Amino acid sequence: MLDKLGDDFLVYAPVKKGRQRYYQPYRSLDKNITLGEVRPFEPMKAFFSRARETIARDFRPEMPEDGKKPFCIVGVKACDLKGFKVQDHVFRNHDYPDPFYLKARRDNLILSCDCTCAIDTCFCLALGIKPYPQEDYDLNLSPIAGGFILEIGSTKGQGVVDKFSALVSQAGDSLLKEKETLRSNMIKQVEKNIEENSIPDQTRYKQIIDKNYDASLWQDEAKTCVECGACNTICPTCHCFLLYDQKDEKNMDRLRIWDSCLIKDFARVAGGANPRKKLWMRLRNRFEKKFDYFPKVAGVYACTGCGRCISACPAKIDIRRILRKLVDLTV
Amino acid sequence: MPSKEENPYRPIEAQVLEVIPETPTIITIRFRPKELMEFRTGQFVAITIPGSGEAFFTPSSRPSVKEIMEVTVMKVGKVTSKIHLLKPGDIIGVRGPLGNGYPTDKFKNREVLVVGGGCGFAPIRSLMYTLFEMRGELKNLIFRGGCKNPRELVYKNEISEWPKQHALDFKITVDKSEEGWQGNVGLVTTILENLEMDCPGGIAIVCGPPIMMKFVTLKLLGLGFKEDNLYLSMEKNMSCGIGKCGHCRLGTYYCCKDGPVFTYNQIKNFHELWD
Numbered sequence: 001m002l003d004k005l006g007d008d009f010l011v012y013a014p015v016k017k018g019r020q021r022y023y024q025p026y027r028s029l030d031k032n033i034t035l036g037e038v039r040p041f042e043p044m045k046a047f048f049s050r051a052r053e054t055i056a057r058d059f060r061p062e063m064p065e066d067g068k069k070p071f072c073i074v075g076v077k078a079c080d081l082k083g084f085k086v087q088d089h090v091f092r093n094h095d096y097p098d099p100f101y102l103k104a105r106r107d108n109l110i111l112s113c114d115c116t117c118a119i120d121t122c123f124c125l126a127l128g129i130k131p132y133p134q135e136d137y138d139l140n141l142s143p144i145a146g147g148f149i150l151e152i153g154s155t156k157g158q159g160v161v162d163k164f165s166a167l168v169s170q171a172g173d174s175l176l177k178e179k180e181t182l183r184s185n186m187i188k189q190v191e192k193n194i195e196e197n198s199i200p201d202q203t204r205y206k207q208i209i210d211k212n213y214d215a216s217l218w219q220d221e222a223k224t225c226v227e228c229g230a231c232n233t234i235c236p237t238c239h240c241f242l243l244y245d246q247k248d249e250k251n252m253d254r255l256r257i258w259d260s261c262l263i264k265d266f267a268r269v270a271g272g273a274n275p276r277k278k279l280w281m282r283l284r285n286r287f288e289k290k291f292d293y294f295p296k297v298a299g300v301y302a303c304t305g306c307g308r309c310i311s312a313c314p315a316k317i318d319i320r321r322i323l324r325k326l327v328d329l330t331v
Numbered sequence: 332m333p334s335k336e337e338n339p340y341r342p343i344e345a346q347v348l349e350v351i352p353e354t355p356t357i358i359t360i361r362f363r364p365k366e367l368m369e370f371r372t373g374q375f376v377a378i379t380i381p382g383s384g385e386a387f388f389t390p391s392s393r394p395s396v397k398e399i400m401e402v403t404v405m406k407v408g409k410v411t412s413k414i415h416l417l418k419p420g421d422i423i424g425v426r427g428p429l430g431n432g433y434p435t436d437k438f439k440n441r442e443v444l445v446v447g448g449g450c451g452f453a454p455i456r457s458l459m460y461t462l463f464e465m466r467g468e469l470k471n472l473i474f475r476g477g478c479k480n481p482r483e484l485v486y487k488n489e490i491s492e493w494p495k496q497h498a499l500d501f502k503i504t505v506d507k508s509e510e511g512w513q514g515n516v517g518l519v520t521t522i523l524e525n526l527e528m529d530c531p532g533g534i535a536i537v538c539g540p541p542i543m544m545k546f547v548t549l550k551l552l553g554l555g556f557k558e559d560n561l562y563l564s565m566e567k568n569m570s571c572g573i574g575k576c577g578h579c580r581l582g583t584y585y586c587c588k589d590g591p592v593f594t595y596n597q598i599k600n601f602h603e604l605w606d
Contacts (some may be wrong), residue, residue, distance in 0.1 A: 050569050056341035056596075059424060095588060096339050096573040128339065213602060240577030243340065243570050247382025254340055259576070267568045267578060270408030273541065275567075275606035287578070288602075296583045 001164050002074060003028050009072035009109055012047070014040040022086045023047075023073065031048025036116035039306050044080035044237040048072045049105045049256070052235070053303045055100060055243075056254035063099055064253075070107035077115055079306035080174040081136040084235030089298040090239045100256075109156060112137035113148075114182070118189040121307025126199045129304060131186040142179045149179050185301060199320045200327040202301055208326035210290040213284070214216055217325050222280035224315035231309035231317070237290070237302040240266075261285055287322065339526070339573050342379040342424025344509065347417050359403045359452070360417055364425050369397050372461040373432030373454060373592050375562070377572055378402060378414065386410035387569050389500075394461060397448055399582040400425070403453035403485060429572040430554035430591050433458055433510065433536065433562065435465065442528040444470035444556075446547050448519055448539025449478045452485045455538050463497050471528050476503040477519030477543070481512040500527060519543060520550045531555040536606030538564040545605040548595060558596035561605060565590050565598070 005011050011026035012067035013033050019038040026033070055063045100261060114132035115122075124131055133140045138157035149171050152158050177239040193199075232238045243258040245252065259266065262282050268274040276282045296300040303319065310318050332521040370376070372394050377385040386408070390505055390550040392401035392454070406415045417423065443462065447455035455476075474493070478484050494501040502522045504515035515522055519539075539548050544563055551561055566592045567579035574588030582601030584590060598604060 056338055059342060059344040061337055061341055092386055094574050096575075098575060099338055239575070241570070242576065242578075243385060245379065245384045252381045254342075256340070259570075259578075261577065265568075269566060269568050270411060271405070273606070274602040289577075293580065293583060315597075318359055 001167060002026050002072075004164070005072050005078050005160070008069060010069050011072045012072040021075075023075075026074065035113045035141060035148075038076035038115050038117055038119050039077040039079055039308070041308075042074070042078050042169060043083065043234060043306075043308065044073060044110075045083055045236055045239075047108060048087060049091065049098075049101055049239070049241070049258075052255055052257045053100065054253050054300045055256045057293045058252050063103075070104070070109065072109040072111065074111045075141075076110050076112040076133070077306075078112070078131060078133045079122075080127050080236050081110075081112060081133050082124075082127070082129050082304040084136045085300045086237035086294060086302045087239055088297065091293075094273075106133070109139075109160070110137045111139045111141060111160075112153075114143065114179075115186055116143055116182070117217040118186065119307070120193060120194055121310045122190055122305065123189065123194055123197070123199045123307060125190045126194055126201050126300060126323075127303055127305040128202055130183075131190055132183050137182065142182070144175055144182070149175060149308075185186065186191070197320050198324055200323055204327045204330075205291055205295075205301060205323070208323070208330050209284075209288050211330050212326050213288075215326075215329055217322070217329070218280040218284040221317055221322055222278075222283040224278055225262065225283060225317060226315055227262050227279060227282075228266065228314060228316075229262050230312040230314070231286070232260035232262060233258055234308040234312045236304050236306055236308075237294075261289070283317075287326075291323075291326075340426075340571070342377070342385070342426045345400075345423050345425045347423060349421055349476050350417055354483050355484075357403060357405045357485055358415055359401050359485075360414065361392075361399055361401045362423060362425070366402065367397060368428065369537070370394055370400075370428035371432030372435065372457045374428035374430050375416060375454075375572075375587075376400070376402070376425050376427035376429065378404075378410070379426065380413040380415045381422065381424060383413050384410050385424075385426070385570075386414070387572065389457065389564070391453040391456045392460070394457065395464060403450075403456075403477070405450050406429060413487065421548045423518060424537055426572065430587055431589070433461075433592055438462070439465070439468045439532050440470060442473075442533040442542065444526065444530075444533060444535045444551075446519060446523070446537045446539070446551075447474075447476045448537075448543035448547070449483065450485075451537075451539035451543070452476065452478070452490075453566065455536075456486055456490075458536065458538075459493070463493075466497055470546040471533075472498065473498070473500040473526060473528060475519060475522050477539075478503075478505055480505050480507045480587055481509050500506070512542050518546070520546055523547070523550050523554070526554065531557060534560045534562070536562045539575055541566070541605045552595075558599060559594050562592055563595055563598070564592050 012023045014021040015024040016034045075175040112133040137153040140151040290302040344366040351359040375389040391403040400464035508516045570576040574585040579586035
């Protein structure tokens with residue numbers, strides 16, 4: 001099926017290398033393709049707003065075309081799909097929809113998959129997400145012994161099922177029961193993570209920023225930060241970018257590149273004033289955006305519990321620890 | 332703003348018509364966009380220097396003149412330095428108009444105080460042109476302006492004509508005097524005493540550097556202006572101008588799409604307000 005989808009899409013699937021999984025162009029003979037397990041190293045947002053893309057050329061009104069097929073992303077996990085709640089708010093639901101994002105949302109195909117294991121940084125349940133996709137997918141795959149149970153999430157997904165109807169059949173009760181058993185086992189694994197790390201539930205995040213805006217924890221936590229911005233780039237909800245112009249003899253290109261709010265000049269104005277001069281102010285800003293701004297403007301905490309920022313941080317700044325401290329201080 | 336079907340990131344080609352020196356560090360450029368770009372006073376545009384990038388300015392010109400726009404630019408960074416090298420005939424890009432302008436309809440039948448400081452004179456000039464055009468509908472119009480020293484005063488010759496041409500209560504001051512200056516000396520707050528207007532019922536519009544806006548705001552609140560009638564123009568680092576790139580966040584707003592003009596009431600409780 002994935003081979004055939006390659007006619008219309010650039011198919012990407014998670015491939016396991018060492019202990020990590022990476023989205024790689026799909027090659028049918030690759031034995032390391034891992035649809036289940038846990039979220040890949042990179043966030044899925046990279047298929048919807050590229051880390052670096054040309055968004056305007058010269059003074060031409062049309063969108064620059066790269067002539068590439070849309071993406072089919074396979075093995076997407078529920079934590080990445082929650083990222084859409086934030087990315088859609090920014091790029092799709094705002095006053096000025098972003099035509100590049102709209103196109104990617106319209107054309108890309110998402111074949112998501114249940115998690116079949118948790119790693120120690122997983123804490124999706126604390127953010128109200130289950131370790132299996134419930135929305136925002138085209139087709140979901142639930143691995144069971146000898147195959148997958150498919151769930152259709154959109155008309156696009158229905159189209160795929162119709163096209164490959166020879167490969168699918170109605171799942172019987174025993175298979176559905178097997179799926180449910182595997183799913184509840186998964187929940188138990190994440191619950192164990194949450195318990196072992198004492199991660200507070202999102203129902204306790206109200207006012208954790210407002211009440212602790214002047215707390216010393218921001219300075220303490222920022223001490224080891226090296227301002228690399230990995231937490232931003234790896235995050236499924238972080239959306240900030242920078243427009244960057246370049247020119248050769250023929251063309252003038254405007255590029256959009258991912259930006260990071262931890263970097264010193266993020267909010268600095270040309271005159272020199274910088275509202276977030278200190279690193280700890282920028283770390284606080286990251287949390288303010290996630291746990292104060294987005295719940296207020298979009299009704300959602302901009303964290304999916306994917307744990308990527310914990311693994312990516314060279315300074316061992318741990319969002320679980322900060323949330324725990326914030327909640328403890330707020331009570 | 333660009334229409335919803337268009338690419339919101341592309342600049343429109345524009346030709347520089349004139350470069351007017353204002354002070355040793357400030358120039359005004361006049362340019363003609365190749366496509367009509369109407370703006371409301373207080374809205375802003377992004378000026379592109381091809382290949383170098385964009386910088387944001389509120390036009391200092393008359394919104395009722397639709398084909399030609401002016402921006403007043405202080406040389407402070409990479410793009411503004413390039414803007415200072417422009418000559419008539421050069422091609423630039425312009426994107427916008429962006430954000431929300433001054434709600435001038437709300438000023439009708441009211442007494443209006445306008446306070447400008449330093450580079451804030453640029454948006455204020457455009458606003459004053461608009462207010463002059465609707466002067467008959469305003470109960471009173473007062474202008475107070477301040478800048479560091481007489482050399483840094485923009486539109487010097489022009490604004491000294493304002494009180495002669497329009498019914499306007501007009502005062503300016505400089506923080507530090509220099510030879511030849513015969514006007515007021517002192518911070519702009521010193522010429523906000525004894526305003527001949529009903530402050531609690533009046534409108535106040537303030538535009539200038541953050542420190543000036545902070546102290547003028549405090550002063551005006553002390554004079555009885557209502558928080559809902561006090562309009563501030565906020566300046567933040569911007570990149571996209573349409574509320575997506577995340578740079579210009581102020582509390583729960585983005586300066587670009589929700590501002591840049593806010594009432595004090597909208598933003599008074601936000602952290603980093605004057606930073």
